Amino acid sequence: MGYFRKFILKIIVCFLVGSVQGQVLDHSWSAIVLDMDDSWYATKEAQNIADNVLLYQKDIGGWHKNTAMHKSLSEEEKLQLTASKSDSNRCTIDNGATFLEMIYLSKVYKKTKKDVYKDAFLNGLDYILEAQYSNGGWPQYYPLRQGYYSHITYNDGAMVHMMNILNDINTGSKNLGIQVDSATLSKTKLAFNKGLSCIIKTQxxxxxxxxxxCAQHDEVTFQPxxxxxxxxxxxxxxxxxxxxxxxxxxxxxxxxxxxxxxxxxxxxxxxxxxxxxxxxxxxxxxxxxxxxxxxxxxxxxxxxxxxxxxxxxxxxxxxxxxxxxxxxxxxxxxxxxxxxxxxxxxxxxxxxxxxxxxKPHPKDSYNVTVAQDGSADYNNIQDAINNSKAFPYDRITIFIKKGIYREKVHVYEWNPKITLIGEDKAETIITYNDYFDSVNLGRNSTFHTSTVLVEGNYTQIKNLTIENSAGAVGQAIALSVGANACVIENCNILGNQDTVYLTGEQNKQWFKNCLITGTTDFIFGNAITLFSDCEIRSKSDSFITAASTARLSKYGFVFKNCTLTANQGVTNVYLGRPWRIYAKTVFMNCDLGKHIREEGWHNWNKPEAETLGFYAEYKNYGEGSPLKNRVKWSHQLTKQEAETYSIQNILGINSETEWLK
The missing domain is CATH 1.50.10.20 (Glycosyltransferase)
Structure with a gap:
């Protein structure tokens, strides 16, 4: 009798499972992902389908489209899927692919807490991040396929689906039930902001x-x-x-x-x-x-x-x-x-x-605050600048609370007299990762890569870290200053090649107590610029400055009381070379580390620069300061000549307060 009861129960269970499976098969895959009751995702049936989703996922992290993930698989089919995991050729975000699978896995993980589902979700996230273009858009297929598949794709919600997943991660949405580590969160926030920028540009x-x-936009020109x-x-x-x-x-x-x-x-x-x-x-x-x-x-x-x-x-x-x-x-x-x-x-x-x-605009338009948590007048820096008065009579102060602000910041020509002041230099960071090849705008792409671009006269930047995080990938500007009477004080300006670009033949700028890091020509341009009490840190054997001073300008780059340091292993660094033949660069009372080459300067294979330009030193000290083997065309200032390098003569002011009224 006991055996008979077990046999009958087995038949009933099989019948019930078959009935439920039949009901599920009546649904579309998208309906199962989006429309089922929340409690259903805890069931064994839901987990069985999740296991199918794992099998269909390719090693690259994405999925193919138009696949009924919820249909039962034979053992042979499972073996075939396992064997084809390295085949990523048809992975896509079209027709809900990858998006639906990731959402489904997150729902099942939320109920079961099985790491295998979370790991697959994170693998899918890596796929999304890898597939995104540097301009913020997503192609229909990744790896890229020839033809229209490479266009930025809005059709059928493709890119919007990717943005929604990133937004859920960034905001800690309870719908996902999956949290990521801080490093991954930084990547997803950057990816979302880049995607947002792409959306704005393609309108x-x-x-x-x-x-x-439009349904598709060209991945380079943004055109329909x-x-x-x-x-x-x-x-x-x-x-x-x-x-x-x-x-x-x-x-x-x-x-x-x-x-x-x-x-x-x-x-x-x-x-x-x-x-x-x-x-x-x-x-x-x-x-x-x-x-x-x-x-x-x-x-x-x-x-x-x-x-x-x-x-x-x-x-x-x-x-x-x-x-x-x-x-x-x-x-x-x-x-x-x-x-x-x-x-x-x-x-x-x-x-x-x-x-x-x-949210309404702040009542005091001359003093505003930026914070990422929604507690201030603005969530990002550019919004605060965009809402600032044009050509104000009084100075506008934008106080920036601690946080990592992943955005390109532009102080426009019509926004003079702006102060950007951070709460804490080390913990108030503006960062972006544009570089020459990612911008891809021709031979002058470098000048489009700035994380922070200043074109408003009388700008003050204080207590901030400004970074181009692209890495050692070529020209990538962190800070570009193309304005007059600007003061950069107590800031970290971090990059690699071309970290700081200073431009405008008549423009004068003052860097005070700043750390500037880079590899090649990481301080360059034609503006008249005074660096006082700054640390200049070389990250590779290369050149610190590349001035392009105007022909009739008496001063170019002047470094006073600065410390020149280097990363470990860096041993051969030139003080500068001429980007243009009238370059002028002077180091005075500076501590030159042992990484400075004994020749000091390089002519960039421009012999005429040796007589038309001006490279000089005065009372420098440290292991890199000996003058015995300096190039013969460089100069050593006399005391009388050095006295002409006063703040008044270089910048036309006695203190920065004259610029910061």
Missing amino acids: YKQHGTLTGW AKARAYELPSLGGVDTAQIVSLLMTIENPSDDVKRSIEAAVIWLEKTKITGLKEERYITTEGLKEKRYVKDPNAKPLWARFMDLEDNTPFFCDRDGIKKASIMDIKQERRAGYAWYNTNPNQVLKQYPTWKKNL
Whole structure:
């Protein structure tokens, strides 16, 4: 009798499991990921599906698309999937791929706490980070495939899905239930900010006015791009709505984001189609068909493709020729493609609430605070600058609380008299990682790489670390100063090649008590600049300065009471070389470390610079200071000559307070 009962129970269990499995198979993969009751993800069935997801994941971390992960696998199929894990050729973010699998794994991990699911999620995250372009966009496939697959892809929510995952990680969303370490969090925050920058840059301007976005944008030019034959460059209502929905989730959005949302909403209102309803039916031949009929009560529709010039909806067959009416294309394309969509209605419904909840501008516009935790007037530095008065009569002080601010900061020409002051030099960090090849704007790409770019006269920067974190990958500016009467005080300015760029033939700048690090030519440009009481740290055997002083300028770079240090193993460093032949550089009363070469200076294979330029020293000391073997064309200042290198003569002031009123 006991054996019989066990046998009956076994049959019942098999029947119940089969019934539940059948119910699950009735769902689409996306519905199982997004729509199941939260408690279901703790079940054995959910874990079995998660194990399938693990099998389908490739070693690179991504997944292929259009795979029903929830369907049972035979032992042979499992072996085949295991054997093909190194095949990453078709890994993609298209059609919800990678996004859906990561969300599913996070939900199962949240309930089971099994590390195998978390590890797979993190492997997927590594894939997302690796696949992102340096400009912030994502291609449809990674590794890259030739053709339209390499375009920045908004179609079907591809890039928005990636941004949503990053945003959930960055904000510690409880929906994920997965926390990452601080190093990974730094990467995801940077990736999100880069993605946000890409979204802002790709928003299409129609005759000078911001509108919406396209399904694909060129990965280099950001311009609208073609995909399949019937997917011509065009504006898209659905793609725009998905992007705006993402942007409206950002807490304390920047002015750029606000402008982007406002413009897109105006465009969506402008392009909605009213009084038209879609009807689906079966023809007498048994074919699926659709038509559009007048209906005054129908929800507004938006066309999938709109003309870039005038927003006119158009339709396309596989011949790639624009058609004015959906009835002008063949039944296969007409019925098999979503030419209209109602989803933007939800965005327009959410917009008034978003607008109402916007944080007002600070009452004191001359003294504002930046903090990343939402406790201050602004969450990022650029927003504070963007909201500053143009050409103010009084100085504007932007106090920056401790934190790592991963953003490019630009003090514009119309923003003079700004002070950026950090709470703590070591813990208030502005960092970004643009470099020559990543910017990819031609021979002058270097000048676009700055983490902080100052073009407003009378700017003061104090108690901050400014870093270009790209690493030893070529030219990568941390701080670029192209303005007059600027004071940089008690700052760490960190980089490799071309760390500090100082420009403007008539511009004068003063660096006080700063640490500047770099490898090659890491202080360069043509501005008149005084460095006093600074540490200049070389990170490789190379050149410290590369001046390009103007021909008629009496002064160029002047270092007074500075300390020249070097990383361990650095033993052969030149004080400078001439970027341009009239270069002028002087070191006075400086402690020169033993890493300084006995020749001191290099002519950069420009013999004329030896007579047209001016390289000099005065009363330097330290192991790198002996003058016996200095190049013969360098100068040793007399006491009388040294007296002409006063603050008054170099900068035209007696103290920085004259600039900082």
